[in-house]
Amino acid sequence: MQSGPPSGAESDDLELVRRSQGGDTRAFDELVTKYRTRIYAMVYQMVRNEQDAWDLAQDGFFKAWKSLDKFRFQSSFYTWLYRIVTNVSIDWLRKRTLRPEGEFDDTIARTDIEPTADVTPKGEVSPQRQMERAELRDRLDAAIAKLSPEHRAVVLLKEVEGLQYHEIADAVGCSIGTVMSRLFYARKKLQTLLKDLHENV
Amino acid sequence: MKTFEERHAAWLDGRLDEAERAIFERELAGQQQIDPATERAELDRLKLALRQHLARTRMPNPDFFNHRLLDRIETDRHATAPRATSTGTPAAGWFQSIFVRLTLAGTMALLLGVATYRGLISPQLEERPETAYLTQVLDAKSPAPEVSASSFNANAREEQAAVLWLDGMAHVPESYAAADENLDPDAAP
Numbered sequence: 001m002q003s004g005p006p007s008g009a010e011s012d013d014l015e016l017v018r019r020s021q022g023g024d025t026r027a028f029d030e031l032v033t034k035y036r037t038r039i040y041a042m043v044y045q046m047v048r049n050e051q052d053a054w055d056l057a058q059d060g061f062f063k064a065w066k067s068l069d070k071f072r073f074q075s076s077f078y079t080w081l082y083r084i085v086t087n088v089s090i091d092w093l094r095k096r097t098l099r100p101e102g103e104f105d106d107t108i109a110r111t112d113i114e115p116t117a118d119v120t121p122k123g124e125v126s127p128q129r130q131m132e133r134a135e136l137r138d139r140l141d142a143a144i145a146k147l148s149p150e151h152r153a154v155v156l157l158k159e160v161e162g163l164q165y166h167e168i169a170d171a172v173g174c175s176i177g178t179v180m181s182r183l184f185y186a187r188k189k190l191q192t193l194l195k196d197l198h199e200n201v
Numbered sequence: 202m203k204t205f206e207e208r209h210a211a212w213l214d215g216r217l218d219e220a221e222r223a224i225f226e227r228e229l230a231g232q233q234q235i236d237p238a239t240e241r242a243e244l245d246r247l248k249l250a251l252r253q254h255l256a257r258t259r260m261p262n263p264d265f266f267n268h269r270l271l272d273r274i275e276t277d278r279h280a281t282a283p284r285a286t287s288t289g290t291p292a293a294g295w296f297q298s299i300f301v302r303l304t305l306a307g308t309m310a311l312l313l314g315v316a317t318y319r320g321l322i323s324p325q326l327e328e329r330p331e332t333a334y335l336t337q338v339l340d341a342k343s344p345a346p347e348v349s350a351s352s353f354n355a356n357a358r359e360e361q362a363a364v365l366w367l368d369g370m371a372h373v374p375e376s377y378a379a380a381d382e383n384l385d386p387d388a389a390p
Contacts (some may be wrong), residue, residue, distance in 0.1 A: 029202055032267050040266075041258035050261060057260075061270050066277075132351075137254040146254075159251040165210075177207055184206035191243055 013077040021068050028068075032061055035078065039085050043158045046089040048145055056092055060085035075170055082163070082171040086153050090172075093149040097196070138195065145191040151186035158183055215245055341365060 013034075019027035024163055039060060044053035064084050100179075144152055150172065157168045169176045203211070211217050212225050260266065322354075336361040341350040348369045367373070 025274055028274075029267055029271060032270060033263075036263055036266055037258075037260050040260040041255075044258050045255050054261065054266070054363050058270055058273070060265065062273055062277075065270075067273055133254070136250060140250060140254050155251070156255070159248050177204065180210040181204065181206040186208050187244055187247065190247055194247065197250075 010076050010078070014073060016187065017068065017073075019070060020065070021052070021071070028065055029074060031077065031081075035081060036061070039081065042082070042161060043085060043089050045144065045160060046086075046152055048141060051101065056088055057085065057113070060088045072105060076167075079163075079167045079170050082157070082161075082167075086157070086171050087173070090149040090153060093152075096176050139197055142151065143190050146193060147189060149184055151182050151189070153183040154179055155186040155190070213241065343367065343370075345370075 016027045018032050020031065021076075025154065036057065042054055042055045043060070044058045045051065047053050047056060060081070064081055067084065071077070080130045144155070147155065150182055154168060156169060157163045163171065165179050168179045170178070174182075208217065208221070208225050212222060217225060229235050229240065230239050259278055341352045343350040351368070352363060352368045
């Protein structure tokens, strides 16, 4: 599991940021290549739609490019970028919840997720096990979709992205105490929604 | 004092010391009616499930992602570049443009105003005869019935006088007499 980038990678990032601030798009392209998958994954988990996630990740990176002169090197580029993308995603989700919304579509982009990655090599999983995992993934998707955008962001940044509390606080723009509080209630809700899964696993 | 939610997160992360952990677990079991071991096991399973099933998301068309983003950046650069090169920054250019336009418009309006005054209004004021209004006698009455009083205005500018005509008056008291030069010696009393 990835956590924050190591200090060496961070210093590389900062050099790339300096060059990008000077208008070097190739340097920014390197930063995009480095973080696009994680950013996309994060946004995808937030919005649960492939096309929307792709577009929002684009918006996030574009906004980051436009705001590069405001980056003061007081945090890692990675955390700063997460803050922008998280805000873009939360804003999008808030606007979306103002419109009538249908039930959660559990058929969305099932093929884009590699459920067996990091678990066992492909081909050694029985169809029965694959079905169980697909069911579990769908249940997780549905449960996460029932969280508020703020709670969703915190639980994904902590549990999936593995960020530290101070990095999450920086990314979502609140105190560490608020992060912990949101995390507690998000976990409790997920725990309740997935109670039967816990009992069966 | 940390809140219950903060201590819960710290407990789950193993950041509480032995004494704090014991107190928290007693609180969890007593007040919250939650078995600490079950709670930890469930939340650990939840964390594992989230990581295993959500962490690996493949991004579609990653190279096109970069291409489109850079294309967007270039388009934005070209959109803002002309304004930036002509008059400095776009904001400064806008301000300067508005400032220059306002200055020119103000100067033109001022010149037009002066020309209108000089050409049309000022000559009329100079040619207009001085009004006799201030010396006009509005009412002339005589307390003696045998004396009739009337007045007329001298309209010529150089005369600057109002004439009071008293008909039937035997004489004018000296205290009412005007200066000699204004009296017509040939006029009949």
